[in-house]
Amino acid sequence: MNLTDWTITEKEFKKENTELNGSRYIIGNGYMGYRGTFEEFGKQELVALNMAGLFDRNGDSWRESVNAPNPLYTKVFAGDSEVSLLECAPSEHERSLDIRHGLHLRKTVFKIDGTLITITANRFLSIENEHIIGLDYTVSADKPVNIIVKTGIDGDVWDINGPHFVIKDKKSEEQINSLSCETIENNIKLVVYEFIDTNSGQYDNSEKVKLLNVFNTVVTPEKPFHFKKLAGVYWGDEVQNSEEMFKESIKCGYDKILRKHNAAWKNIWDKSDVVIDGDEEAQRALRYSLYQLISVAPRGNGKCGIPARGLSGQVYKGASFWDTEMFMQPFFSFTDPQVSRKLADYRINTIAGAKRKAREYGFDGAFYAWESQETGDDACTLFNITDVFTKRPIRTYFRDKQIHVSADMVYGLWEYCNISDQYQILADGGLDLIYQCVRFFYSYAYTKLNKRSYEFLDVVGPDEYHERVNNNAYTNKMIERSAEILLSALTKVKLNYPKYYKEFTEKNDIEWIEDFKNNLYVTSPDENGIIEQFDGYMGLEDISLEDIKKRVIDPNEYWGCGQGIATTTRILKQADVIMMLNVFRKKYSKKILEANWNFYEPYTEHGSSLSACAYAIVAANIGNTEWAYKYFMRTATVDLTGNSRQYLGTLYIGGTHPAANGGSWNTAIFGFAGVSYDDDIIDISPHLPENWKSMSFKLAWKGTELSVHINGNDVKIKAIGVKKNINITVYGKKYDLG
Ligand code: BGC
Numbered sequence: 001m002n003l004t005d006w007t008i009t010e011k012e013f014k015k016e017n018t019e020l021n022g023s024r025y026i027i028g029n030g031y032m033g034y035r036g037t038f039e040e041f042g043k044q045e046l047v048a049l050n051m052a053g054l055f056d057r058n059g060d061s062w063r064e065s066v067n068a069p070n071p072l073y074t075k076v077f078a079g080d081s082e083v084s085l086l087e088c089a090p091s092e093h094e095r096s097l098d099i100r101h102g103l104h105l106r107k108t109v110f111k112i113d114g115t116l117i118t119i120t121a122n123r124f125l126s127i128e129n130e131h132i133i134g135l136d137y138t139v140s141a142d143k144p145v146n147i148i149v150k151t152g153i154d155g156d157v158w159d160i161n162g163p164h165f166v167i168k169d170k171k172s173e174e175q176i177n178s179l180s181c182e183t184i185e186n187n188i189k190l191v192v193y194e195f196i197d198t199n200s201g202q203y204d205n206s207e208k209v210k211l212l213n214v215f216n217t218v219v220t221p222e223k224p225f226h227f228k229k230l231a232g233v234y235w236g237d238e239v240q241n242s243e244e245m246f247k248e249s250i251k252c253g254y255d256k257i258l259r260k261h262n263a264a265w266k267n268i269w270d271k272s273d274v275v276i277d278g279d280e281e282a283q284r285a286l287r288y289s290l291y292q293l294i295s296v297a298p299r300g301n302g303k304c305g306i307p308a309r310g311l312s313g314q315v316y317k318g319a320s321f322w323d324t325e326m327f328m329q330p331f332f333s334f335t336d337p338q339v340s341r342k343l344a345d346y347r348i349n350t351i352a353g354a355k356r357k358a359r360e361y362g363f364d365g366a367f368y369a370w371e372s373q374e375t376g377d378d379a380c381t382l383f384n385i386t387d388v389f390t391k392r393p394i395r396t397y398f399r400d401k402q403i404h405v406s407a408d409m410v411y412g413l414w415e416y417c418n419i420s421d422q423y424q425i426l427a428d429g430g431l432d433l434i435y436q437c438v439r440f441f442y443s444y445a446y447t448k449l450n451k452r453s454y455e456f457l458d459v460v461g462p463d464e465y466h467e468r469v470n471n472n473a474y475t476n477k478m479i480e481r482s483a484e485i486l487l488s489a490l491t492k493v494k495l496n497y498p499k500y501y502k503e504f505t506e507k508n509d510i511e512w513i514e515d516f517k518n519n520l521y522v523t524s525p526d527e528n529g530i531i532e533q534f535d536g537y538m539g540l541e542d543i544s545l546e547d548i549k550k551r552v553i554d555p556n557e558y559w560g561c562g563q564g565i566a567t568t569t570r571i572l573k574q575a576d577v578i579m580m581l582n583v584f585r586k587k588y589s590k591k592i593l594e595a596n597w598n599f600y601e602p603y604t605e606h607g608s609s610l611s612a613c614a615y616a617i618v619a620a621n622i623g624n625t626e627w628a629y630k631y632f633m634r635t636a637t638v639d640l641t642g643n644s645r646q647y648l649g650t651l652y653i654g655g656t657h658p659a660a661n662g663g664s665w666n667t668a669i670f671g672f673a674g675v676s677y678d679d680d681i682i683d684i685s686p687h688l689p690e691n692w693k694s695m696s697f698k699l700a701w702k703g704t705e706l707s708v709h710i711n712g713n714d715v716k717i718k719a720i721g722v723k724k725n726i727n728i729t730v731y732g733k734k735y736d737l738g
Contacts, residue, residue, distance in 0.1 A: 005284060008640070009096040013085050013108070020642040022046050023312045023656045025097045027104050027123065028295035031130035032068070032233060033311020036097065036104060039074040039121055039137065039151075040084040043158035047073075049133075050311045052296075053304030054190070054235050055318060055373045056183040061161035063379050065307065065318020069167075069179050071194045071231035072123060072135050073154035073210065078112045078147050083119065083139075091116070099291035101265045102127060116142040117219075126257055128264040130300040131238075132249050133231040134257060140224035147219050150204070151229065152212035153179045153192050160314045160652075165190060170211045176246070177211050180239075190235040193246045196227050197254070228254045238301070268294055271698055271705070272335040274668050278693035282629075285636035289664035292639060293331055296658055297339045298346070305346040305372060309655030316653065317379045319371035320346070322405050323659035325412025326583075327610060330419075331665040334699045337420035344413045348429035350376025351436060354406070358440050361400065365440030366433065368405045370398050385561065386650040388554045394561045397467045401460040403444060406437040407478035411583075414485045417492075418679055421702035421724070427497040431489050435508055438486045441479045442516050453521040461534065462610075463576040465560035465567060469534035473523045474580040481584075483517035488679070525588075529595035531577050541569040545605060556647040559607065572600070573607040575614035582614040585621050586676050594622045601627075609635070609644050613663025620671030620687050628671055629689045636664035669697065673710055677701075681727040684717070686710045702726065 008024070018037070022045075025036020030052060037047045048067040057063035076083040085093075085108060092109035107120045118140045126132040139147055155167050165181040168189075172178075180191045196213055204212040219225050230249060234242035249257060272290055276283040296310040305320030306328055324343055332340040347368070353376020354366035361367065369378035382400070383393030413430055417423050426434075445454035456479065461472030490510060494501045525531050532538055551565045559566035560573065577596055581588055597618050606612055616631035638644050638660045646654045669675050673695060674685035682701055688694075694711040703723030709716040715730045719737045726737050 005280070005287065006100040007096045007098050008288065009094060011094050013090055013093045013095075015085075018045050019654060022048075023654065024639060024642070025095065025104060026292075026295070026310070026312055026656060027097070027102050027125050028311045029102070029125040029127045029130050030296060030298045030311075031300055032125060033295065034072070034104075034123070034125055034133070035312060038085055038095075038106060038108075039072055039119075039135070040076070040082075040086060042073070042154065043156055045086070046158050046313070047154075048158050048313050049233065050313055050318070051190075051233075051235065052298065052307070052311055053374055054183070054188065056162075056164035056188075057185045058162055058164060062317055062381070063185075063373060064159075064161050064164075064314040065373075066164045066183060066190070067157045067159060067162075067314065068190055068233055068235075069153045069155040069157060069181065069192045071133060071153045071192050071233070072229070074121075074135075074137060074149065074151035076117070076119060076139055076147055076149050078115070078117060078145055081112050083110050083112060083117050083147070088112070099288060100269065101262050102291070102295060112145075114143075115145050117145065117147070124258065124261055126261045127268070127294075127299070128260040129249060129257065131232045131234055131242075131245065132257055133233065134254055134261075135229040135231070136226075136254070137229065138224050138226040139219055140221070141219045142221055144218055144220045147217060147225065149215040149217070149225060150212045151196070151215075151227070152177060152204075152210055153194055153231075155179055155181070155209035155211075158313075167209060170205055172205070172211070176243075176250075177213065178243075179211050188236055189239040190233070191239050191242055193232040193242070195230045195246070195250050198227055230254055230257070265294075268336070271700070272331070274665070274695065274697040276668075276692055276695050279689065279691050282633065282636065282689075282692070285633060285640060286664050286668055288640055289636050289661035290331075292656055292661040293328060293658060293665070296656075297332060297336065298342045299339060303342075303346060303349055304374065305343060306658055308659065309653075310658045312655035315655045317371055317373065319369075319373050319379045321371060321659075322408040323610065323662075325408045326579075327613070327659035327666065328662035329412045329415065330670075331662050333416045333419040334669070334701070337416065337422065337700055340416045340420065341422070341425060344416050344425055344430065347376075347409050347413065348425075348433050350374070351429070351433055353377040355436065358436075358443075363440050364443040365438070366406060366436035367403065367440050368409050368437070370402050370405055384651075385558050385648055388557050388650055391650070394558065396464075396561055397460050398464060401458060401468060402464075403441070403456070403459050404461065404472070404475040404478050406440055407475070407482045410434050410437045410482040410485050411478065414489065417489075419677075419701065423492050423496055426489055426493050427500045431493050431500075431504060434482070434486050434489050435504075438479075438482050438513065438516070441482065442512060445516070445520075453519050454516060455521045461576050462574055462579050463533065463572040465564060465571065465573040465605075465607075466534065466537070467560065467567075470536070471521060471523060472534045473531050473577050476520065476522050477580050477584060480517065480520045480522055483513060483520065486513055487517065525592050525595070529592045530599050531580075531592070531596055533572070533577050533600075537570065543569045543571065544602065545571060556650065558648060559605070566605070570603045572604050574611035575604065576600075578604075578618055579614045582617045582670075585618060585670075586678075590622055593618050594624075597622060597624070606634075607645060609638050609657040609660040610663065613660065613667050616663070616667040617671040620667065621674070623687055625672075625687055625689050628667070628687075632664065632667045632671065635660045635667060668695070669699075673697070673708065675699070681729060682706075683729040683732060684708065684710075684715050685731045686713065686715065688712070
């Protein structure tokens, strides 16, 4: 694989990389994602047109996101031979992903009976019209050869726990083919259309799950066979008018749709790119991470979150985790507030599920799903991992005890408000979300009669290897922050939306909040400055990572749960105290950050791709740029190298890693550029890696676009479209922005 500034390229085809490349070369537009597979591939090669926000359950197996029928399916035959990467080794092959425009391009040359046959194909998922997919496909040859091209919609799709739909209808009218289906569980309609701008083919409906156009033609060196295909995918309510919508797109035409798509990508990059001078490798990895984030962002009508594996398939059930609010949303809040608002709206719209979950466990308020799908009910099962030794499901407590998820929701929503200076969302359900989450914590809290403090017992923090612990440092601090946010949100609403405030406070008791916030137990640093991860953590076995690995029997065995090898030791799965210190990095002294970084780093396995960026950001903030850089590169290259865990027990967890992608941006901006902020002030105190000559980026801060250029310690900030007086400091010194 070769990566230039804006493209990644492979020049040979290796079948064994099919799964990894499916994620690496993915394209997406937030509505759907299309894995980086080839047109002649089928479900064995994990082709997937993964839909955001559409879920289904078949029988007793896990509910998961749905893969739609594949409208790009195309096979070429010459005589008895299939001209395909699956059937013969190519004499030349090049495939690339243009991350500037979200285009997947391939050119493969095959030698069949002495004739060189070349397949060239370009495809895109329109980021401007989220329903539309384009494929530009050419077969050429160095000698005249008779070929048959079959291209159409393949309904035989890859599923982990499927099948997820039944095919209801296959149609071909006015050159438009369509395949209509319905999901199994809730009978949700989904339709896939395709239109090929030619009338020389013949329609073939003979295969049960495929709908094909067949072209039988002679290709000569002068006359290649070429077609452009537009496909349209619609589900739910949009199916009703989908035919007209698709016809509109046909009228607009392939070329214009592509031009609009390119222009939309350009607009997005204009506000979100980060330019690094002096380090090409870091530049590429960071851009690639941003590409991944942009491709999964909900933009159109969709009402959904971002799944933990993006739109690369059904891993983790297509569900959204705390990953979104804590790792990805900062990028959107600072570069594309509309996307950030959509993410917050998704949580507001799914609060009913969170309320049901709180009630299920006997609490008040809203306990958000650990794994959230379209209703907000928790898709996480009680036995979420299977033991590799016994093949029996193991009880995990992610669903019941990872209560910090509700605090993460509050945090993400308030960050959106504060960064964008948009508070309308509070009156549109945002205040209720914040209130219900804090209310949940209030009912979860434990108080001893002789001790006026609120503690949080029996929880799971970010480090999942230690379940059912008391007073996890991250959890308690985030709950304290949520209570603070609730008070700030109430003040805002009282001032800006007095009528709503009155209604809200008549319905909801707010007397208890102040006391709850003031008396919440938050772990203090000990005499060495160390914050104990949870009560009793220091008493656990002190073992090195190197030594614990000697106890591993099976490479995929799970280190947590009841009998996992890490549970009785200090070894942690992922940043926990360091995640807390990353979020609150300005609230603790450099000495505390440093002491904890040095203490916890050797114990951290980084068994989750969410871990590295927290270590990177804190390292940058204590001036340890060398380690910050190492961890930055680890988070920024995760989807390029494929160096991430693929199995949890027997559970496959491969795919893309948008939280780590977000972590790359967070490290670049909050780590190296040293951006920090509170409600009124933004500070930039850079600590660039040595080889970075300069770094430039834009931030949308309170409606004003700040264009930042950092050169060593020299910081230039240009404010465009100033919306209100901006308080900005550089290395803590105040400057006036014109
Ligand atoms: C991590 C969680 C994360 C989830 C989805 C797990 O392995 O421990 O923190 O939310 O993956 O990315």
